Amino acid sequence: MEFFDTHSHYNDEKFDEDREEIIRATFDSNITKFMCIGYNLESSIKAIEIAEAHENIYATCGISPNDIEGVNFNDLQEIKKIAKNPKVLAIGEIGLDYYWEKDKENQEKQRSFFIEQIKIANELDLPITIHTRDAYLDTIKILKENKVNNTGIFHCCPLNNELIKDGLNLGYYISFSGVITYKNAKPEIPVSLVPENRILIETDSPYLSPEPYRGKRNDSRRVIEVANKISEIKNIPLEEIAKITYENALKVYKLENKK
């Protein structure tokens, strides 16, 4: 059995002390490929560095909605420049977050950065990885009005049935994190809505540790807990969940011919 963690942040400073050790332990635990996701310019550069140093780690570049303070459109030119690296497989994480950002003007800035980065994804022929929180309608509206040629992933997808249905209709993949293992999460219907050919698993480490590790620093090894929960809900053996999520990840990141 092998697993693909489609969203982690080994570029985070929480891994500064023991990054290489954790990477080795991850590969030793049947997590044979994973993504290192950028969220601002600095972390995107770091993600590429980590990916370049390890055969089965890949990177994304982007400025997240929670990192646009003090950032301007020139910084996006830098993102575009570094995203040409062959190890970069997507633009992200990008999107909207009205949970942390209540200011209307800043929400407007989030929308324009989201749209500008969609343009970069299309120019570089890459998919996107989307962060969306409390912004369902605007996220879908932007994706409808700004078609992403390679679609992409709803990362740590909110357990919102309408969002999932709309995302699937637009051709996107739905990625679930440790949140689906939390006691009051009610993941049954949202997980059931996602067909086998569109489902992905992720950790979002160092955040969102699944049960029974909730509150501790997360790492990609715990993606197995997420797969287990999906296996339980869909009543499909874990081996099969590992295989379908792995193949979906290869497909969305266009790694099928680079295995």
Ligand SMILES: [Zn+2]
């Ligand atoms: Zn993330």
